Amino acid sequence: MVLLNRAFEEENIKTFFSYGSCVTQRVYGAIWAAPYDVKAVIIRSLSNSCDMNPHTGVTYYEDSITKIPIAAVSTAAADALSYFYSIEGPLSVNFELKCETLPDRLSANVIAETKGNEFSNRIIAMGGHFDSWDEGEGAHDDGAGIMHCFEALRILKKIGYQPRHTIRCVFWINEENGMRGALKYAELSELNNEIHVAALESDRGGFTPRGFAMDSVLLSRAKNYQDLLRPYGISELELGGGGVDIGPLKKQNKNTQLVALVPDSQRYFDVHHAETDVFENVNKRELELGAAAVAVAIYIIDQELD
Ligand SMILES: [Zn+2]
Structure with missing residues (x-):
């Protein structure tokens, strides 16, 4: 399992620039990791607050690459995982995803x-x-x-x-x-x-x-x-x-x-x-x-x- 833990750059006054330079880990994380025989990807939520809430968003797969699960954890959880890893080395992590893609429904502007x-x-x-x-x-x-x-x-x-x-x-x-x-x-x-x-x-x-x-x-x-x-x-x-x-x-x-x-x-x-x-x-x-x-x-x- 891989943790992608790039944090917001706090020196940007406009936080959208920080979002822009981190968002690739959520959008492409599963594609990047798949060739390395990774079972799943955990990403740091795209937020500059230290909180306990996962922040979701678009993620991409490619049909030619194995589709592996990817999940966002809260910034606080990402910091904790990173801290324990630095002290104890490889960790054992379980996660369960309940999200699903439902069929399209007619909608309107x-x-x-x-x-x-x-x-x-x-x-x-x-x-x-x-x-x-x-x-x-x-x-x-x-x-x-x-x-x-x-x-x-x-x-x-x-x-x-x-x-x-x-x-x-x-x-x-x-x-x-x-x-x-x-x-x-x-x-x-x-x-x-x-x-x-x-x-x-x-x-x-x-x-x-x-x-x-x-x-x-x-x-x-x-x-x-x-x-x-x-x-x-x-x-x-x-x-x-x-x-x-x-x-x-x-x-x-x-x-x-x-x-x-x-x-x-x-x-x-x-x-x-x-x-x-x-x-x-x-x-x-x-x-x-x-x-x-x-x-x-x-x-x-x-x-x-x-
Ligand atoms: Zn919007």
Whole structure:
């Protein structure tokens, strides 16, 4: 049995970079280990908190390579295994997996939209994903994201804003396990000759918003608003929008400007893909600030792009 125990690099201020450099051990661990006559792989959960919860996620197999079991243990358990190994040498470990892959079921994206009064055939999409891993409720990943966007639509209506473009709020399905909702959405969008001017994704948790990551055309326009955003703590504007669910739209039309809401990332991996990702761990005020930030971003996009 092999323990893959690469820990998050704590020097990264943005924890998603730490996640990115560790995630390969979960995604490819079973493929890496199989040629070495390994019976099973244990991985350190992808989290920078020391907790007792396994954090799950996508793992890959290849048909040409023996499929061996792979399981995530909590960061605390990984530290304990590593410590006992350093003292006692080879350990005897038993684990029992009860997970299974069930047959596919029909599912759907959920969409709400309000028509634009100037470019009704040009769409600004915003959303997140409707599915989650079954350990927790997916409250931050990605219940918060879809509520950010749904609430942003409500805010814009409430203040009587007349959008120039059609604003569409999308709850994409199946992001965690194949992104079939995003692919189907892009496929139908192309079939219907829809033009997406921009697409915003919120999939980084319901934490205090700091700003936005954007593609370059939009970024250069949004910088004119930076002084207005500063009092609300959302003036961090960085290059590089995008997200799993909106990525396929960019593949179709390279002019579509992708945007990501960027909240503070320090606590995201405390709950990510774990049983602690529940509604009780979402702070109401932080969630509301995120929704307001999305409404602001949609306003800027709607005003600045044609
Ligand atoms: Zn997510």
